[in-house]
Amino acid sequence: MRNVILIVFSIFMLSCGSSKTVRDSKKVIKGDWILNSINYSETGTYNVTLFNDVSKSCFEGSNWQFIPNNNTGLYTVSKAGCTEGDRYFVFTIQEIDATTGLYNFLLKPTDKKGNSETNQGFRLKLNALSDTNMQWQQTVMVDNKPFSIIMNFTKL
Numbered sequence: 544m545r546n547v548i549l550i551v552f553s554i555f556m557l558s559c560g561s562s563k564t565v566r567d568s569k570k571v572i573k574g575d576w577i578l579n580s581i582n583y584s585e586t587g588t589y590n591v592t593l594f595n596d597v598s599k600s601c602f603e604g605s606n607w608q609f610i611p612n613n614n615t616g617l618y619t620v621s622k623a624g625c626t627e628g629d630r631y632f633v634f635t636i637q638e639i640d641a642t643t644g645l646y647n648f649l650l651k652p653t654d655k656k657g658n659s660e661t662n663q664g665f666r667l668k669l670n671a672l673s674d675t676n677m678q679w680q681q682t683v684m685v686d687n688k689p690f691s692i693i694m695n696f697t698k699l
Contacts (some may be wrong), residue, residue, distance in 0.1 A: 568646065569611035571672055576607040576697040578618075585693035591692060593681075594652060594665055601625035605697065609634070615657060631655050633688050635679075638667070648679060673699065 581599045583589060593602050601622050609616040617631045635649040651664035670678040670693070677696040682689050 568669070568672055571674060572609045572636075572677065573611050574609065576609070576696040577600055577699055578605045578607060578694055580695045582693045582695070584693070589617075593648070593692070595663070596620075596630060596652070597625055602694075606699075615653075628656075631657070634656060634657075640669050657674075669698060 576673050581593070581603055583591075589599075593599065596602075597620055601620050601624075604622055605618050607616065607618040610624050614633050615631070616634060617629050619627075621627050622652050622678060625643060631652055631653045633651050636646055637649060638646045642647075646669055648667040648669050649664050651659055652661070653659045665681065668680040668682070670680050672678075675698050677698070679694040681692045681694075683692070684690065
């Protein structure tokens with residue numbers, strides 16, 4: 544009887560774990576990345592502050608590190624004229640559709656110890672993730688129309 548309970552418990556625990564898509568994504572995202580470019584879905588000049596932090600020009604060239612075993616990371620802004628330094632975050636990869644493999648990404652800024660002042664996070668769509676490239680898309684509303692911010696990363 545004890546073995547049956549142990550087997551049932553083990554199956555239950557495995558079924559509650561992350562999907563294969565999420566597990567594979569965490570393996571690929573692990574490590575160091577550089578945010579190469581940020582583009583918009585609409586043409587024009589926009590004054591965008593990303594993640595309630597700094598401007599597009601400050602984010603471009605920033606270095607990002609993802610540590611998926613505890614869903615944490617940090618990015619470093621090091622451009623002159625910007626508020627330089629390390630910023631910490633926690634992240635979650637959430638599968639949307641198992642058949643297509645589509646998933647979202649939730650990024651929540653924290654302090655070095657993982658505490659969030661506002662408990663506010665940012666939902667992003669992972670458009671692409673490979674061993675060398677990653678693309679995020681954040682959609683916000685501007686003048687009652689969707690406006691997308693596309694962030695392109697390269698793995699270091």
